[in-house]
Amino acid sequence: MQETNRHFFKFSQALVTCVLFLAMALLVGCGGTKVYNIDKTMTYRDTLYNVSSVSTFKPREEARLADGEVVSLRGKEKKALQAFFKENPGVMVSMIVDLDTQELVYLRSRANNYSEYSRMKKRFDGAVKDITKFMGNKKSTQLKLK
Known part of the structure; x- marks a missing residue:
C-alpha cells in the first residue's frame, strides 16, 4: 500500500x-x-483630424504674392528669403501640413520681413517635429497641436 x-x-x-x-x-x-489597432487623431484650433490611415505627411511653406502667384519658401537659404521679403513686404505666408488628401493650415499670416517669417517657421518646425514623433509612436492616440 x-x-x-x-x-x-x-x-x-x-x-x-x-x-x-x-x-x-x-x-x-x-x-x-503586440498589435496596436487604435485610431490616431490630431486636434488643432478646434478641428479634429483623423490620421489613422495617413501614409505620408508633408510640410509646406508658401507665400502668395499680390498678383496671386504662389511661391514655395521651403528649402530656400536665408539670404534668398531676406531678399524675397525685402521685395515683397506684407506678403501672405502659409505654413501647411499635407496629410494625404487633407490639408492642415497651421499658420497663415502676413510677414513684413525675414524676422517675422523666422518666428513663424520656428513655431511650424516645432509642430512638424511633434507630428513626426506622434506618427512614429504606435501607442500614442491623440495629439493636440499648439
Missing part, C-alpha cells in the same frame, strides 16, 4: 511539473507580439 502511494505521489509531482512547464511555455509565447 505504501509503495502504491509513493508511485502515485511521484506521478502527481511529475504531472504538476509538466503542466506548469507547458503553461509557462504558452505564456512566454503570448507576450512577444
Whole structure:
C-alpha cells in the first residue's frame, strides 16, 4: 500500500511539473507580439483630424504674392528669403501640413520681413517635429497641436 502511494505521489509531482512547464511555455509565447489597432487623431484650433490611415505627411511653406502667384519658401537659404521679403513686404505666408488628401493650415499670416517669417517657421518646425514623433509612436492616440 505504501509503495502504491509513493508511485502515485511521484506521478502527481511529475504531472504538476509538466503542466506548469507547458503553461509557462504558452505564456512566454503570448507576450512577444503586440498589435496596436487604435485610431490616431490630431486636434488643432478646434478641428479634429483623423490620421489613422495617413501614409505620408508633408510640410509646406508658401507665400502668395499680390498678383496671386504662389511661391514655395521651403528649402530656400536665408539670404534668398531676406531678399524675397525685402521685395515683397506684407506678403501672405502659409505654413501647411499635407496629410494625404487633407490639408492642415497651421499658420497663415502676413510677414513684413525675414524676422517675422523666422518666428513663424520656428513655431511650424516645432509642430512638424511633434507630428513626426506622434506618427512614429504606435501607442500614442491623440495629439493636440499648439
